[in-house]
Amino acid sequence: MPAPPASILAQPVTVLWGVGSERAALLARLEVRTVEDLLCHRPRRYEDRRHFRPIAQLAAGEPVLTGGRVVAAGTKRWKQRSRSLFELILEDGTGRLHCRWWNLPFMEAQFQVGDELVVFGKVRSLKPRTIDHPDTEVVEGGEERSIHIGRIVPVYPLTEGLTQRWLRGLIWRALAAAEPQIVEPWPTLDSTGRLPRARALRLLHFPENDGDAEAARQRLALDEFIGLQLAIQRRRRTLQTKAKSLPCGGDNRLIRPFLARLAFKLTEAQTRVLRETRADLAGPHPMRRLLQGDVGSGKTVVAACAALMALESGFDVAFMAPTEVLAGQQFARFRAWFEPLGVAVELHTGSRKTDGANGATLFAPASAPRASRPVTLWVGTHALLEPTFAPDKLGLVIIDEQHKFGVAQREQLVRKGRYPHLLVMTATPIPRTLGLTLYGDLDVSVIDALPAGRGSLRTFVRGADRLPKVWEFVRDQLRQGRQAFVVYPRVEDADLAAGTKAVLAEFERLKNALAPHRVGLLHGRMPAEEKERTMADFRANRLPALVATSVVEVGVDVPNANVMVIESAESFGLAQLHQLRGRVARSPHPAYCILVAAAKTAEARQRLKVLEETNDGFRIAEADLALRGPGELLGQAQSGLPQFRFGDLARDFALIEEARQLATTLLDRESSPHAAA
Numbered sequence: 001m002p003a004p005p006a007s008i009l010a011q012p013v014t015v016l017w018g019v020g021s022e023r024a025a026l027l028a029r030l031e032v033r034t035v036e037d038l039l040c041h042r043p044r045r046y047e048d049r050r051h052f053r054p055i056a057q058l059a060a061g062e063p064v065l066t067g068g069r070v071v072a073a074g075t076k077r078w079k080q081r082s083r084s085l086f087e088l089i090l091e092d093g094t095g096r097l098h099c100r101w102w103n104l105p106f107m108e109a110q111f112q113v114g115d116e117l118v119v120f121g122k123v124r125s126l127k128p129r130t131i132d133h134p135d136t137e138v139v140e141g142g143e144e145r146s147i148h149i150g151r152i153v154p155v156y157p158l159t160e161g162l163t164q165r166w167l168r169g170l171i172w173r174a175l176a177a178a179e180p181q182i183v184e185p186w187p188t189l190d191s192t193g194r195l196p197r198a199r200a201l202r203l204l205h206f207p208e209n210d211g212d213a214e215a216a217r218q219r220l221a222l223d224e225f226i227g228l229q230l231a232i233q234r235r236r237r238t239l240q241t242k243a244k245s246l247p248c249g250g251d252n253r254l255i256r257p258f259l260a261r262l263a264f265k266l267t268e269a270q271t272r273v274l275r276e277t278r279a280d281l282a283g284p285h286p287m288r289r290l291l292q293g294d295v296g297s298g299k300t301v302v303a304a305c306a307a308l309m310a311l312e313s314g315f316d317v318a319f320m321a322p323t324e325v326l327a328g329q330q331f332a333r334f335r336a337w338f339e340p341l342g343v344a345v346e347l348h349t350g351s352r353k354t355d356g357a358n359g360a361t362l363f364a365p366a367s368a369p370r371a372s373r374p375v376t377l378w379v380g381t382h383a384l385l386e387p388t389f390a391p392d393k394l395g396l397v398i399i400d401e402q403h404k405f406g407v408a409q410r411e412q413l414v415r416k417g418r419y420p421h422l423l424v425m426t427a428t429p430i431p432r433t434l435g436l437t438l439y440g441d442l443d444v445s446v447i448d449a450l451p452a453g454r455g456s457l458r459t460f461v462r463g464a465d466r467l468p469k470v471w472e473f474v475r476d477q478l479r480q481g482r483q484a485f486v487v488y489p490r491v492e493d494a495d496l497a498a499g500t501k502a503v504l505a506e507f508e509r510l511k512n513a514l515a516p517h518r519v520g521l522l523h524g525r526m527p528a529e530e531k532e533r534t535m536a537d538f539r540a541n542r543l544p545a546l547v548a549t550s551v552v553e554v555g556v557d558v559p560n561a562n563v564m565v566i567e568s569a570e571s572f573g574l575a576q577l578h579q580l581r582g583r584v585a586r587s588p589h590p591a592y593c594i595l596v597a598a599a600k601t602a603e604a605r606q607r608l609k610v611l612e613e614t615n616d617g618f619r620i621a622e623a624d625l626a627l628r629g630p631g632e633l634l635g636q637a638q639s640g641l642p643q644f645r646f647g648d649l650a651r652d653f654a655l656i657e658e659a660r661q662l663a664t665t666l667l668d669r670e671s672s673p674h675a676a677a
């Protein structure tokens, strides 16, 4: 949190003794610009220098901390000076220790006879006592000594031109100068038993006992999380006080015939979510709801019902999908469902915009008679975000596969019209930690059970050497009338990581491998009509097999497809693979997902085994988060994810929850300052 300008914390590091413009430039490379940045420069690790081992007591083979005074130093060179050995000898009153560095001739300039050294390394032999390539630090006498010796010392991320000892000394002095000015940012924290912030910053750098550094990290992480939660909750409260809700609860006049004609009954989970949604749509504040449900759990029908509620109430609805293929597929689905009900359904994508006639009604001035056009469901892609798309009676915005969009885009669409309701849907099960951080301003509904009557899905991890067998299996399934997806990581050669296969080249090979069955190709760079044609052929089983990049990742619905082969599977995240295989999990036939990993990568194959073991999307997402971090799990679109210095989204769940509650308390107190007393 930014300190008030008068505080030393907000000053540039050049106010500190010993920091001129040159060193300030080096510190800036570490993102350290102000004194506060410096105090928040997090140690990379710690070194316990409380207990030094006398040289005479060193044992071979174990890493030790010791030290002494340099009594001799010199360099030997051979092979026309291309090889060198620099050696120095330390003496501590109990014995002598040789330290050696091979082929690092510049080390010689770092030490002088008479210097006192701290040395950390593994003892290689005892006769004479020798450590090769130890970590070393020259210690200076006087007050400096107590900073670097006899305590747990911090070891920082550095940049060329800075030394540990100098940076440690600088932070020590900065702490001494700034400590009295470090204030508690949140008054409520007084009573929570956490370290005060000033104390936390001291212990972060100079812990006194073993648990101190972690306790300090937690307090500082808590401050980060509270800052974020305050922003999220403030935004939510502003919306609730400023925005009046559009009445979109509906009157069942369209939903009733819609459900009656549907081939199946809604599951209990779907019905529960619809009840929550209706309460929001009829409520006093604009809905802000996240709908989570594993792939195939039936989110689209729920979205359709929500749309019908708004349409019944006389409002337009916009439905945004992440790709043209998906927008096209959902458009076809919604048109088949809604047109018999007298609701207009329009497609609005980059390659296919509303034609003139429709445009004329859509963009009619607000004064045009309302009755002149029926309420409309707009299905589209990012094109819906363009300024030219501006329906004047937009009551509800639905975003499918939310994780493909950024938070900013979500806001952009919602700002169209006067605070329409918002329903965002995602099949990426978001671990609760991340949910509270990313979607803390949304209410959450979960569809936690799949519709009954789904076939079983089994997943197998195989090495690339087993591919011939895999194709044999696929051919057998195709012969029985089933269909198959084959997925490759990327299209363009330029994008390929080493060993990753190019879908275009593989397409040719696969046509042979799966002959006599026909194979179609789908990738992101194809013209939209071509994509649509291929998808239509696949859906109608004119094409039994489809080779695709991960564009099939989300939403494509072809129940007859029961086999998915994913090549170079190790280059996908677990959550992404789980999504992909969801495409075939909806088949009424026994379904198979075969993850093919490059033969060498035993470690990667181990990771893939998680998918053999479980179908629980949440467990998989947690594993992915722990293994690859939140950026990977959520994809680029979520790069709006805040960067934390101290917080760790993969394991700080309890802290995030604590921060959320503290932020609520703080905001309650802000809005009614007297009630708190």
Ligand code: ADP
Binding pocket: 264, 265, 266, 267, 270, 293, 294, 295, 296, 297, 298, 299, 300, 301, 427, 451, 452, 555, 557, 559, 586
């Ligand atoms: P997702 O949640 O992945 O978007 P969809 O909405 O595409 O899933 O639904 C997957 C399939 O399940 C579709 O074919 C849909 O018609 C079907 N479905 C949805 N709800 C039910 C239900 N209650 N009973 C049976 N099938 C259902």
Ligand code: MG
Binding pocket: 299, 300, 400, 554, 555
């Ligand atoms: Mg879907």
